[in-house]
Amino acid sequence: MSLLNVGARALMANQVALQTAGHNIANVNTPGYSRQTVSLQTVQGLFTGGGYIGQGVDVQTIVRNHSELLTRQAATAGSVQAGDAARAARLRQLQEVFSGGPTGLGASINDMMNAFADVVGSPTDITARTVALTRMDETATRMRDSAERIGEIQYNLRQELETSITAINSLATRIADINDQIARVKGNGQSPNDLLDQRDQLIREMNQYVQVTQIPADDGTVGLFVAGSQPLVLGSTATQLSIGDAEAFPGSGQLKLFFNRPGVTPSEIDENMLGGGSVSGLLRFHNQDLAEGRNLLGRLALGIGMTMNAQHRMGLTLDGQAGTNLFALPASMPGYTGGAAVGNVNFANPTQFVASDYEVRFGTSPAGQVIRLSDGKATAFTDLTNLASLNIDGLTFNLTTAGASGERVLFKPFSTAANNIQALVAAPRDLAVANPINAAMGTTNAGTLQLANLKATSTGYVAPPIPGGVTLTFTAGPPATYGVTGSTTPPSGTTGLAYTAGTPIVIDGWEITLQGTPRTGDTVRVGNALDPQYGDAYKRNAGNASALQALRDVKMFDESSLSDGFAGAIAQIGTRTQSALFSAKLSDTIAANLERDRTAVSGVNLDEEAAKLLQYQQAYQASAKMLQIAQSIFDTLIQGLGR
Incomplete structure (x- = not known):
C-alpha cells in the first residue's frame, strides 16, 4: 500500500x-x-x-x-512616461498652430506691413490702399483662425480629461472589488495568484492615467493614494475623482483635479503633487503650455493692433478726416476670483507686454502684491489707488473692490485677445496715410537744410493753429541752435535749443527731422495739413503710411521687432515642444527597461x-x-x- x-x-x-x-x-x-x-x-x-x-x-x-519592487518601479516609470507622452503629443498640436511658411500668421503680418510700401509710393492709388486693407483683413482672419484652433485643442483636451477621469473611477471600483475578493480568500493560507495579477494589472493601468502610491494591508488588500495622501482606494472602498474649474478662480478656465469623498466637500488636488500619468501631463499642458500659447497669440494681436491703431489715428484720410482704429480689440479684461474683489486689467503700453497671466494677492488688505506668473516677479502696492497708478508690463490693474486678506485675483489679459479681432476699415479712402501736419522751408534759406522726416508721434498731438503754424528759426553758431514760436511745448519764444542734423525735434506731440547745415536766419514752418494755404497737398502726402510701415522695426515683443514677434512665438513654443519630446523619449526608455526587467522575472x-x-x-x-x-x-x- x-x-x-x-x-x-x-x-x-x-x-x-x-x-x-x-x-x-x-x-x-x-x-x-x-x-x-x-x-x-x-x-x-x-x-x-x-x-x-x-x-x-x-x-x-x-x-x-513576481518582484514587488520591479512591479512598482515599472508602474511608476510607466506613469511618468504616460504623462510626458500625453504632454508632448498636445504640444506638437500646439506647435502646428504656430507654424511658419507662406500660409502662416507670420507671413501674413509681414505682407500686411509691406503693403504700405505701395501706398507710400502712391498715396492716392485706390488699388494700393485696397491691397493694404485686404492684408489687414487677412491678418485679422488668421489670428482668429489660430485662436479657434487653440480653442479646439482645449475643447478636445477637456473631453479627453473627462474620459480619463471616468476610466480612473472605473478602475478604482474594480480594484476595490478585487481587494474584497482577495481578503475573502486570503484566510485559507494560500496566495490567490491570478487575482493578485489582475489587481497589479489594474494598478498599472491606473498609473497610466494618474500615479498612485501603494500601501499593503495585513488582510491582503492594497490601499491606493493619489497626490501623496488622498485615499483613492482603501480596502473595498473606492473614492471618485472629478475635473473642474479651480476653486479660487471660477470661470477662468483653469482646470483642477478634485477628490470627492462621500459626504465631504470636494477637495482640490495640487497638480504639482500628481507625479506622472496622462491626467497630470494633460493638466500641465492645459494650465501652462496652452495658456502660454494663448498669451503669445493674444499679446501679438494686442501689440500689433494697438500700435497700428494709435498710429492710424494720427493720420488723415483722403477726405481730410482723422484716422480711426484699424482693428477691433478689447479695452480691458476681467479678473477672476471666488472672493469679494472686483476689477479688471487695462492695456497701456503694447511695447512692454509680457506673455503671462497675473495674480493680485492681498496680504493685509488693501495692500498686496501683483505676481507675474511666468517667472514669479512681484510688484507691491499699498492700496487700490496705488495699484491703479502702477504700470506693470504695460498693464494697469483697476480694482473697484479690494479682496479680503489672503484673497487672490487671477488676470488673463491676453488669453482671449485674438478671439474676436477684426479689421474695421473697409473703404480705401478711409485709410489715413497722410500726416496731419505739413512743413515748408523758408524761401530765403541760405543753408543746406532739408526735410528728412515729419510725423505725429502722439495721439495727443497739437495741430499747429491756422494760419501761422510753428516756426523754427536757426542760428548758424557754432554750435547751431534754433528758436521756436507758435508752439505749446516747448513754449513759444524759446531760443537757444541745440540743433543736430538727423536728430528728431519733438514739438507738441509731433516730430520733425532735418538734415544739413543751417545759416543764421534760415526758417522752417510747420503747419496744419488742412490749412487752406496748403490746399489739397495732404492727399498726396504719405507720411503716416511711412510711419505705419516703420512700425515693423519697433522693439515690442521681448526686444524683438513687431515683424519678428511671431517668429519669437514660434521659437518659444518650439522650445517647449522639443523639451517635452526629449523628456518623453527619455522616460519611454526608462519605462521600457524597467518593464523588461519585470518581464524577465514574471x-x-x-x-x-x-x-x-x-x-x-x-x-x-x-x-x-x-x-x-x-x-x-x-x-x-x-x-x-x-x-
Missing part, C-alpha cells in the same frame, strides 16, 4: 505541474500575468527500525514569480514551458508505471494469500 500511496501522490503532483505549465502557456499573452511554478515538498518519511522510509511528494503551493518563456511539459510528462508516465507495478504486486499478494 505504501508504494501505491507514493505513486498516487507522485501522479497527482506531476499532474498539477503539467496543469500549471499549461496554464502558463495559455496565458503567455495575457497582460499582467505572472509565471507560476509548482513548489514540491517531500512527505515526511515513515520511521522503522531500518530507518525512515520515504512517503513520496506533495504540492506545497503554486508560486507566483514573463512566460514558451521554450522553457515546453521543456517543462516534457519533463513533467515523463514524470507523470513514470508515476503511472509506479502505480501499475504497485497494483501488480498487490494482485500477486492477494493471489498468494488465496491459496
Whole structure:
C-alpha cells in the first residue's frame, strides 16, 4: 500500500505541474500575468527500525514569480512616461498652430506691413490702399483662425480629461472589488495568484492615467493614494475623482483635479503633487503650455493692433478726416476670483507686454502684491489707488473692490485677445496715410537744410493753429541752435535749443527731422495739413503710411521687432515642444527597461514551458508505471494469500 500511496501522490503532483505549465502557456499573452511554478515538498518519511522510509511528494503551493519592487518601479516609470507622452503629443498640436511658411500668421503680418510700401509710393492709388486693407483683413482672419484652433485643442483636451477621469473611477471600483475578493480568500493560507495579477494589472493601468502610491494591508488588500495622501482606494472602498474649474478662480478656465469623498466637500488636488500619468501631463499642458500659447497669440494681436491703431489715428484720410482704429480689440479684461474683489486689467503700453497671466494677492488688505506668473516677479502696492497708478508690463490693474486678506485675483489679459479681432476699415479712402501736419522751408534759406522726416508721434498731438503754424528759426553758431514760436511745448519764444542734423525735434506731440547745415536766419514752418494755404497737398502726402510701415522695426515683443514677434512665438513654443519630446523619449526608455526587467522575472518563456511539459510528462508516465507495478504486486499478494 505504501508504494501505491507514493505513486498516487507522485501522479497527482506531476499532474498539477503539467496543469500549471499549461496554464502558463495559455496565458503567455495575457497582460499582467505572472509565471507560476509548482513548489514540491517531500512527505515526511515513515520511521522503522531500518530507518525512515520515504512517503513520496506533495504540492506545497503554486508560486507566483513576481518582484514587488520591479512591479512598482515599472508602474511608476510607466506613469511618468504616460504623462510626458500625453504632454508632448498636445504640444506638437500646439506647435502646428504656430507654424511658419507662406500660409502662416507670420507671413501674413509681414505682407500686411509691406503693403504700405505701395501706398507710400502712391498715396492716392485706390488699388494700393485696397491691397493694404485686404492684408489687414487677412491678418485679422488668421489670428482668429489660430485662436479657434487653440480653442479646439482645449475643447478636445477637456473631453479627453473627462474620459480619463471616468476610466480612473472605473478602475478604482474594480480594484476595490478585487481587494474584497482577495481578503475573502486570503484566510485559507494560500496566495490567490491570478487575482493578485489582475489587481497589479489594474494598478498599472491606473498609473497610466494618474500615479498612485501603494500601501499593503495585513488582510491582503492594497490601499491606493493619489497626490501623496488622498485615499483613492482603501480596502473595498473606492473614492471618485472629478475635473473642474479651480476653486479660487471660477470661470477662468483653469482646470483642477478634485477628490470627492462621500459626504465631504470636494477637495482640490495640487497638480504639482500628481507625479506622472496622462491626467497630470494633460493638466500641465492645459494650465501652462496652452495658456502660454494663448498669451503669445493674444499679446501679438494686442501689440500689433494697438500700435497700428494709435498710429492710424494720427493720420488723415483722403477726405481730410482723422484716422480711426484699424482693428477691433478689447479695452480691458476681467479678473477672476471666488472672493469679494472686483476689477479688471487695462492695456497701456503694447511695447512692454509680457506673455503671462497675473495674480493680485492681498496680504493685509488693501495692500498686496501683483505676481507675474511666468517667472514669479512681484510688484507691491499699498492700496487700490496705488495699484491703479502702477504700470506693470504695460498693464494697469483697476480694482473697484479690494479682496479680503489672503484673497487672490487671477488676470488673463491676453488669453482671449485674438478671439474676436477684426479689421474695421473697409473703404480705401478711409485709410489715413497722410500726416496731419505739413512743413515748408523758408524761401530765403541760405543753408543746406532739408526735410528728412515729419510725423505725429502722439495721439495727443497739437495741430499747429491756422494760419501761422510753428516756426523754427536757426542760428548758424557754432554750435547751431534754433528758436521756436507758435508752439505749446516747448513754449513759444524759446531760443537757444541745440540743433543736430538727423536728430528728431519733438514739438507738441509731433516730430520733425532735418538734415544739413543751417545759416543764421534760415526758417522752417510747420503747419496744419488742412490749412487752406496748403490746399489739397495732404492727399498726396504719405507720411503716416511711412510711419505705419516703420512700425515693423519697433522693439515690442521681448526686444524683438513687431515683424519678428511671431517668429519669437514660434521659437518659444518650439522650445517647449522639443523639451517635452526629449523628456518623453527619455522616460519611454526608462519605462521600457524597467518593464523588461519585470518581464524577465514574471514573463512566460514558451521554450522553457515546453521543456517543462516534457519533463513533467515523463514524470507523470513514470508515476503511472509506479502505480501499475504497485497494483501488480498487490494482485500477486492477494493471489498468494488465496491459496
